[in-house]
Amino acid sequence: MGTETQFGAAANGEATIQQGNQSNYLIEGTLNFSENYGIHTIDAVAGMTFQRFLTDRNFMTANDFPSDATFTYNMGLANPELVEINSDRFSNELVSYIGRVNYNLLDKYLVTATVRADGSSRFGEDNRFGIFPSGAIGWRVNEEPFMESAEAISNLKLRASWGKTGNQEIGNLQFITSFGTGPNAVLGNQIVSSIDPSNLANPELKWETTEQIDFGIDFGLWDERISGSADYFHKETSDMLVSIPVPSSTGFNSRLQNIGSILNTGFEFSLDTRNVTTSDFNWRTNFNISFLDNEVQDLGETVNEIVIGGPGQVGQAAIIREGDPLRSFYGYEVEGIWQTDDDYSNAPAGVEPGSIKYRDTNGDGQITGEDRTLLGDSFPDVTWAITNNINYKNFNFRFSFEGVEGVSMLNVNMIDTFFPVNFRRNKLAEPYLNRWTPENPTNEWPSFVNPLSQGQKTVNSYTVQDASYIRLRTVRLSYNLPRSVLGGAIRNASIYGMAENLFTIDDYIGPDPAVNPNANANFRIDWNAAPLVRTFTLGVNLGF
Structure with a gap:
């Protein structure tokens, strides 16, 4: 920063250089086997992989330059x-030993078994490896003789699977004590640098494990005129790295x-329909929807709850507690705005007309941290999308909607509005345009005259907002030029126009309910x- 800037002027010029390199080395080796024994088919894979991630960085910052001319x-x-x-x-580093066997009987009874042993340098020697097996079975019911009379059913498959996976995304050197640059000290009129511990080591760290069970069905009716799938999943994550x-x-x-x-359970459905199929006109629809329920099952014997902080001036923002969704937003519920003719005899300290009226959830006549309650969570109850694809002769028209219901987001821009840093x-x-005044005694927005009079209650039912939405995601119209008008080396050509994110229906007060920085x-x-x-x-596609 040069001396023409505020911070640069204070330092008489400030320059910073940062350089870094990231490398990713991967070695893989596998053996494959496949054989057909009449009605039996077996294929198998065994192998090993090794991956190393390496990062090195250099930083330099200097102040007090005789001139801005040399920059950095x-x-x-x-x-x-x-x-x-x-x-x-x-x-x-990650090293993995993997094995998988697929067995197929009569092309209608399917079995898969997999096992992998993953080792990570992020854990100590005694806990470095985790064993993660899985298995799946499938039955193509429509291939059975007793289904021959069910002419409408063109596909019917039942599926079930079970498996374990591991998570080691915790950063490096958490199982041992690492050291970094500490504060400088002055000894004998000399500035002396120091080092201090960067983390509190835990040599008992091990893989976080997720165990999942799935049951599903795939179906097709009337020669796949209608097809789809339905799944139920039960997913439990244990030994959470927290x-x-x-x-x-x-x-x-x-x-x-x-x-x-933590337990996640839910259902997923998809449906694909060919609504109209003629020589000139085709209309196809794809729809999918999922339902999710998230719950913290257990926090161990020594922890009752964990309160999580947010960015910047937010402070405590969420809570991890048994029986509730993970990282549920945790704050104060707003009942409205204090009005001029309200009874102030038992009002909390700092309250005046136009102040926010918080709910006294425990009934002690005060608004304290004990009055905080759950305000929502980041897990959508329902997620869905629908796409229509219509063809008429050489024209194609496609449009898609998507939606999310039952999800919340903490709006830090709203926090900045209610409790500004400056x-x-x-x-x-x-x-602010619709704030409370004696002439506009709204029960929605406070006066903002003294926003910190009751403390900085940044997480409340105003700043945690419903982030549900419905969006027209894509609209595309194209025209394929007939081959009769094409010449030379051009095999096919089309012109198209496309629009994305045309409109969003939501109640979120902010730029976009779907964005999560x-x-x-x-x-x-x-x-x-x-x-x-x-x-x-607008575009043109050409094929040669």
Whole structure:
């Protein structure tokens, strides 16, 4: 930053250089076997894989330059006492031994068995490997003789599967104590650097394991005029890798541990229909829908609940508690706005007309942390999508909708509006334009005159919002040029127009209810997210 900027001027010029390399090495070797023994078919695979991830980075920051002219091209011009240099290097390895056998009897009885042993350098030597078996069976019922009279059924298959998978995504060096750059100290009038522990080691860390059972059916009717599938799944994750709060006397806030279990259950359905099929006109529809229920089953013997923090000024945002969905949003329920003629005799401290009215859930006459309650979670109850594809002669028209119901998201932009870090920050317009005043005694938005008078209750039923939506995702119209008008080397050609994200129906106050910049599907937080853009495209496809 040059001296013409606010921060650059304070440092008399500030320059930063960051460089890094990421490498991924993969070695795989497999043996394959396949043989047909009359009515029996067997194929098998055995093998081993090794993968290594390596990252190295260098950092340099310098201040106090005699001129802005050299930018970052001559860092040696900076004040040598104001130069910071740092670097790091870390890696992790995965090794896997895999085996799979498929057995097919009469092409209607199907069996699959799989086992893999995965080893990760992210765990200690005693817990480095995890064994993850799985198996599946299938029965093509429509191939049985007793189905010959069921002419309408063109396909009927029953499926069942069971399996275990592992998770080791915890970062590196969590099972041992690692060290990083500590604060500088002054000894004998000299600045001396130091090192300090970067984590609280846990040598007992091991693989997080997910065990899943599925039951499904595939079907087709009237020569696949109608086809689809239905599935039920029961998925339990145990030995969860979770950061648990620890006493501050340890020098850390948390420690990574294997505790508890989470259960996900649900149904998934898909349906494909050929609504109209003629020589000139075809209309096909695809529809899928899923239902999900998430619940924390167990947190071990020593932990009752875990309160999770959010980004920036949010503070405590969610809770992990037995019987509730994972990372449920946890905060204060808003009943409305204090009005001029309300009874203030038992009102909490700091309340005045136009203040937010929080629910006293425990009835003690005060609004404290004990009044927090569940405000929603990041797991949608229902997710669905529908696509229609219509062909008429050389024209093709396709459009698709998608929807999500029963999901919440923490809106940090709304938090910034209610509890701004400073009053010069941008805020959402609607709450301020329709705020409470004596002339506009609304019961929806507060006055914002003194937003911190009751404390910074950032997570509440205003800032945790319903993120359900219905969206017209894609509309596409194309025309295939007849071969009679094509010449030369052009085999086929089409022109098309396409629009994406045309409109969204939702109650979310923010750019987009589907965007989740927190990048964690289990903890949806909207923080200055850019919405999905509405795009219009015209194009030509040529085949030679």
